Amino acid sequence: MTDPVADLAGAEDKSLLIVDDDKAFQQRLARAMEKRGFATDTADGVREAVAKASANPPAYAIVDMRLEDGNGLDVIEAIRQKREDCRAIILTGYGNIATAVTAVKLGAIDYLAKPADPDDILAALERKPEDKAVPPENPMSADRVRWEHIQRVYELCDRNVSETARRLNMHRRTLQRILAKRAPR
Template identity: 35%
Template sequence: MQKIIVIDDDRTYLQVLQRRLQQTGNYEVAVYASVATALQQPAQQVNAILLDMMLEQESGLDGIPLLKAHFNPTQLIMLTGYASIATTVEAMRRGATDYLAKPVGLHEIIQRLSGSTTGLVTESPKPMTPAQVEWEHIQRTLLAHDGNVTATAKALGLHRRTLQRKLQKHSPGR
């Protein structure tokens, strides 16, 4: 039986995912609302960690090296509703082994946990829309300024409120 840790600040999502993974009979699942709470647990070897990128009080990105050192997972999969190329690259650079955009189905999570990609449809890349290009540029600039909205707005030549409005919107569809 594989040991899995799921870290997400959405308690309902945690309960549903934990129950559904355990119902398969293949996973022992521990859930936590924050990286800090997970790190309070005794160090142990786990098969995988599913980590939300945007936690209430902390960034999942910042927790990647700490979680890897503490639990030594075979896989560390980032889950996010704010997927962008810049955050994907940063997550991988920090040690994530995979990256999934929410909403993601249980079937796809299980495929990634098993290391299987059979059945996943790979499409040829489509050209990005202007809105997607703008979103990627904002995300890269935000990452370069360590999430500082004021510094990012200045670097982009935008008013801070304008940037905040753009960030409030979800990323443009792919």
């Protein structure tokens, strides 16, 4: 039985699916990963990514969380159903703890905030399960902790804004404004 966490230098299958609806970012990342030895394929949304993963399941995947036609977690789940040893990571500009936990439960090996450097992405793809990620240089601010809590409750309420606002004892419109913004640093 082969080790699914084989060293990239010795791995034969270096197929990589990049799923992101930001076309410019997607193409820059594809070129950067090709320079690092990957055979890249790209998709702009959930439907296209699921179709490509079904036809030819990749060994590696980089998937944006929020896509125009759905959620990147659906792509992770579809890839893992076709190829359990796929090393997939989630990239997002809207990171929160609840979705990170869900991503890992669905089979993602890491969860990175955008903008992510290609070297950071490569490090995440090659990291072995027993290796620990390096702790962050700057811990979360109080605003970020508050935002994370709101996101967690929102996910637990199945993304129902009214129910989340009720549980947080917050006006619905205030919650909608918070959810529409990017995460604070």
